[in-house]
Amino acid sequence: MLVAALVLAFVAFLALVNFVLTSADWSLYLLFAAAGLGMVLFIIDGFRKRKPDIGDAEEDVGKPSL
Numbered sequence: 001m002l003v004a005a006l007v008l009a010f011v012a013f014l015a016l017v018n019f020v021l022t023s024a025d026w027s028l029y030l031l032f033a034a035a036g037l038g039m040v041l042f043i044i045d046g047f048r049k050r051k052p053d054i055g056d057a058e059e060d061v062g063k064p065s066l
Helices: 002-022 025-050 054-059
Strands: none
Touching: 002 025
16 A cells, blocks of 8 residues: 555656646646545555554464463
8 A cells, every 4th residue: 555655646746747847737636636645545554554453463362471
């Protein structure tokens, strides 16, 4: 998911460059859509990495603690 967020950041950068050069409205819409979706994916990726996996917790139940 992080790779997708980075790709969307690159798409947003290209849309920004295109908007500056041509002042086309569609590139501005693409910029905000790509940037917004990239931020959402980045936040989701962060939450998925912070939250402990339930499957890992179930596997640790039978193991003796040190």
